[in-house]
Amino acid sequence: MGKGKSIDSFFGKKRDECEANELVVPDQPNVHVQTPLLLLEFEQQSHEEQTQTNDAIFRGIETLQRDPALRPRISQYPVNQRDDVRRAYLKLGPMQPHLKNYKVYGTGNQKRRFQYNWFNLFPAWLEYSESSHRAYCLFCFLFSTSKSKRGGSDVFTVHGFVKWKKVNDGRKCAFLNHIGSEPCSEHNNATNACQDLLNHRGHIEHAAAVGNKRDIERNQLRVKISIASVKWLTSQSCAFRGHDETAESKNSGNFLELRKLLAEFNPMVAEAIRDAKYNEQYIAPKIQQEILGIYAFKIRKHIREEIGDILSTT
Structure with missing residues (x-):
């Protein structure tokens, strides 16, 4: 070394x-x-x-791609939009075009094509793509979580089914095999998920809304009181606010004093105003301006419509 x-x-x-x-x-x-x-x-x-x-964005039901072969997968949408996309597709229903001639597949004597009456046998989920000329499953498209080969769920969601010979085959019908005989098959699980999604009464949000129904009704009543007060003060060209709007003030301004007046003649109004939380009173100047802006918009719209009618008749 x-x-x-x-x-x-x-x-x-x-x-x-x-x-x-x-x-x-x-x-x-x-x-x-x-x-x-x-x-x-x-x-x-x-x-x-x-x-x-996340290369797909949900911008409204009218923007959804209906063709089963061209639409983005549910997993491509942002997580917070996926249920909205599913509800939109369920509202639109399966894509079932009634074509004069469906594309023929096969050779020689084995040529076969899709039959429109199959939609009557499976009306809830069976779909047909005019671009790929294949059959798809709407429910599995919406809720399939894996490309399981059992029942051909990957075929009915990704590639599309085209082997028409296997449809009219009794118990071996490809559509029946896709559904599966077990209650927990891929297709049946997707079907149950669709039903649960549309069952608003079973949602946690709905259960909470039912439990707070009284609070919701009181909030709606407070909003109505504020709207009525703004409407009356505006039509009478009165000022809204006062110099001292504190609870100890003897004159809190026209808007707040008018609400107190309405409460004197209606016990429900009085209870709603008395029990209102700080952020649920709907009396802030910003809210008053927003309500006033809505009235101004309606008035301008009415004036434009009247002027348009006059010009069209002259």
């Missing part, structure tokens, strides 16, 4: 290998961070998957 050399020098990494696994931080040119290459590849792959996942 030569003089001045330590044992570490014989087992140290080569310069090229060290530089290959180093990242130079742009803001700190003298600092090097050891970053494994596998970690870089994983981060790049995760970024690409995230980009591909």
